[in-house]
Amino acid sequence: MSTHDVIIVGARCAGAATALLLARQGVRVLLTDRAAFPSDTVSTHLLHPTGVARLRDWGLLDPLLASGCPAIDTISFRAAEDLVLRGAPYACDGVASSLAPRRTVLDALLVEAAVAAGAELREGASFQQLIWEDGRAVGAAFGGRGGFTERAALIIGADGRHSAVARQAGAKPIRDAGIFGCQFYGYWHGLPNVGTQIFVGGGQAVLAYPTHDGHHLVLVGWPHARFAEVKQDIDRHFLAAVAKSAPAVAEHLTDAARGGPIAGSGDLGNYVRESSGPGWALIGDAATAKDPVTAQGIGDAFAQAQSLADRLPAALAAGPRAVDAATAAHCTDRERDSSAAFETTLTFAKGGNSAALLPLLRAIAGRPDLISMFYGIYAGQVTMEEFVAAVG
Ligand SMILES: Cc1cc2nc3c(=O)[nH]c(=O)nc-3n(C[C@H](O)[C@H](O)[C@H](O)COP(=O)(O)OP(=O)(O)OC[C@H]3O[C@@H](n4cnc5c(N)ncnc54)[C@H](O)[C@@H]3O)c2cc1C
Structure with missing residues (x-):
């Protein structure tokens, strides 16, 4: 027994x-x-509203918020030099915030x-x-x-x-x-809390979002083909990538504001x-x-x-x-x-679709409902076909 x-x-x-x-x-x-x-x-x-809604249903959202985890109500997505999409995360079951515990x-x-x-x-x-x-x-x-x-x-x-x-x-x-990407990330304090910031282009992606202890997580994603090269000198490559894609974020990435070493993985x-x-x-x-x-x-x-x-x-x-x-x-x-x-x-x-997506993203600029719907693709709530049909 x-x-x-x-x-x-x-x-x-x-x-x-x-x-x-x-x-x-x-x-x-x-x-x-x-x-x-x-x-x-x-x-x-990063936890999309889908995951946050489950924590709420399980009675764990209040304790998580009480632990000092800031709610993220806005996402800004810089798709090109002249195109920044600002909108809310795509809501799930009454929850419209992401969290990054x-x-x-x-x-x-x-x-x-x-x-x-x-x-x-x-x-x-x-x-x-x-x-x-x-x-x-x-x-x-x-x-x-x-x-x-x-x-x-x-x-x-x-x-x-x-x-x-x-x-x-x-x-x-x-x-x-197969494996297509690698990601590295670190924590810094003192960044202004403006929600999740995403910067794509130039063969890399940079994200920054607020988490516990007044820190922001800042991450860089590269194609996996660059993994061996960047990990040799990760601090230099990481800071250069953020400076290139997101200079306003890079300003804050000083040694004094740093909350630990840069970690990451190519095992993706x-x-x-x-x-x-x-x-x-x-x-x-x-x-x-x-x-x-x-x-x-x-x-x-x-x-x-x-x-x-x-x-x-x-x-x-x-x-x-x-x-x-x-x-x-x-x-x-x-x-x-x-x-x-x-x-x-x-x-x-695979970095696919970037060129094909750009005209669609230009078409939704200034339309918060469709911008949220675009974020819903990342969260797995909306298919690309549904998004394309909604943009019309
Ligand atoms: C670089 C990177 C970035 C990511 N970013 C995100 C993100 O922003 N948002 C998101 O939702 N997901 C993200 N993920 C994915 C996310 O981390 C995983 O999907 C998630 O952790 C899976 O949870 P899990 O419980 O299945 O496994 P894990 O979190 O891997 O936990 C497995 C556990 O099993 C234990 N274990 C393993 N082997 C044994 C053993 N032999 N005996 C006893 N215990 C064992 C380990 O100690 C560990 O605690 C990221 C992953 C990586 C690598």
């Missing part, structure tokens, strides 16, 4: 959110991570809420292998402090891009669309993996990930957590076959709901 219904490996935005939603429904969850919380991870952290705060908030709902948390627990019986995953073995093995009806891998659970389960690649593959099987499932980046050019990863993890947690309690009560059917149905729905956003992200990540 196992003590837990579900073991979750990985306790950030996918794993902790799933643990929270399951525990609130009475499911006995063991939430594990090799990290301890609060802790940071390599990721910028530090992962130290957001992930810890989710973990604390999961524990408060009854999930058992084991930090410093490094997943090693699945335990199999008659072709079904029935448990997981962990190393790290102490090391332990536990059994459960379902093992969920929420352990990120290089998921060991996926490897152990033999999850096959469904799609591997776009893929979908087989994400369910007998006794196991994958969510978040373990299951599918796309280039952060559209900043959808955290919101996607939330959406998957909700979809899986809606299905599992009844299935757990009905037995192993129902659990496998529930995880399979979750994956089918996820693919149906996310394939358009996957394709759009690939187009943006």
Whole structure:
């Protein structure tokens, strides 16, 4: 007889959110991570209104705002020297603000809420292998402090891009669309809060947005072909890129105003993996990930957590076959709901469409509703076809 219904490996935005939603429904969850919380991870952290609306629904928006996370009500997008589009984020279910919470705060908030709902948390627990019986995953073995093995009806891998659970389960690649970009970012204080600023052109993108502690996150995105070159001397390349695309932002990037080293990643593959099987499932980046050019990863993890947690309690009560059917149905729905956003992200990540988009963007200048709708493409709420049709 196992003590837990579900073991979750990985306790950030996918794993902790799933643990929270399951525990609130009475499911006995063991939430594990090799990290301890609060802790940071390599990721910028813009959250579209879609994700903010979920935090509100889960009762976590007020605590997040109270932690000093500023709401972002305006986006300005400099598409060309003479074209800056200003508008609100595309609203979702009554929420029209984005947020950019530090992962130290957001992930810890989710973990604390999961524990408060009854999930058992084991930090410093490094997943090693699945335990199999008659072709079904029935448990997981962990190393790290102490090391332990536990059994459960379902093992969920929420352990990120290089998921060991996926490897152990033999999850096959469904799609591997390649890597097109790299991103680097840092934090500075003293920038005026004018919402999210986006500057595209000249083979790079620069973004700046406000986050915790009076800091702004400033990021530069380049094509992946430049990754090896820029990382050799990231400070010089980063500051030069911001100075070129966004001189008014660059003015503020002094050493005195700097809130830490520049971090980043070129490990930005776009893929979908087989994400369910007998006794196991994958969510978040373990299951599918796309280039952060559209900043959808955290919101996607939330959406998957909700979809899986809606299905599992009844299935757990009905037995192993129902659990496998529930995880399979979750994956089918996820693919149906996310394939358009996957394709759009690939187009943006390849830097495609820029020339084709410019006439459309000129046509929407001064039309706040259509500018918001354009931002809705980035958030995965609007397809390019719907936008083109609306512009007319
Ligand atoms: C440079 C960059 C910029 C990004 N910018 C944005 C953005 O602006 N907005 C956005 O929405 N998304 C962004 N993303 C994507 C976002 O970071 C991810 O989609 C999101 O973190 C996925 O959450 P997750 O919980 O699935 O995985 P992760 O956040 O990767 O968490 C996985 C967890 O699993 C744990 N783990 C891994 N292996 C083991 C093991 N063997 N045993 C135990 N624990 C393990 C890790 O310690 C970690 O805590 C960005 C990503 C990158 C790389």
